[in-house]
Amino acid sequence: MAILSDIIETFIKSLLEENDGEKLQIQRNELASQFSCAPSQINYVLTTRFTTDKGYIIESRRGGGGYIVIRQTKDSHEHVKDMINEKIGESITCDCALSLIEILLDIEILKDREAQIVKTAINDRALVSINCEDRNKIRAELLKSMIMVVLS
Known part of the structure; x- marks a missing residue:
């Protein structure tokens, strides 16, 4: 059985693939609601599975609902x-x-x-x-x- 972090990672990667590797904008709270977990679980996945070493750039915006932008840099x-x-x-x-x-x-x-x-x-x-x-x-x-x- 996959752990929640693996499931969240797979979900985010599938969203990125649907966007042809372009930037993906998500709201941490909405994603946490979807997976019935704390927003800190989403933070954990983003900081451990979507690092620059692994070819990702993460931008976080606060206010107005706040969102996270994930960019894949595999072509760079x-x-x-x-x-x-x-x-x-x-x-x-x-x-x-x-x-x-x-x-x-x-x-x-x-x-x-x-x-x-x-x-x-x-x-x-x-x-x-x-x-x-x-x-x-x-x-x-x-x-x-x-x-x-x-x-x-």
Whole structure:
């Protein structure tokens, strides 16, 4: 059984898809009423599931009923490049790299096959001959290079 956060996330994503990924304007209180939950539950979903790392921009307006605008940024390669430079940096662990690849899959920057190739190339088994101190640095460079090729 799906938890309420998953259901709310799926609902919001389906609304975004219906709008062809354009901005979506919703009222927090109306959404909370629809799902019989507190508005803080909606806030939780928005702040954890619709982050800039995952390709979303959230704007909140108060007054006059108040509303939230959600924009999907999956077509913005500049945003992805900034995220990559911020997340990867000079070095990255295998777990963090795999998490980043999942985000890139979710925002449709990588396709399934590309993601599998990248995961295989940056896995600890592929880098086993490199000493532990340098492994995360090499992984970061590989990951950046492969993602930049996909973005170009």
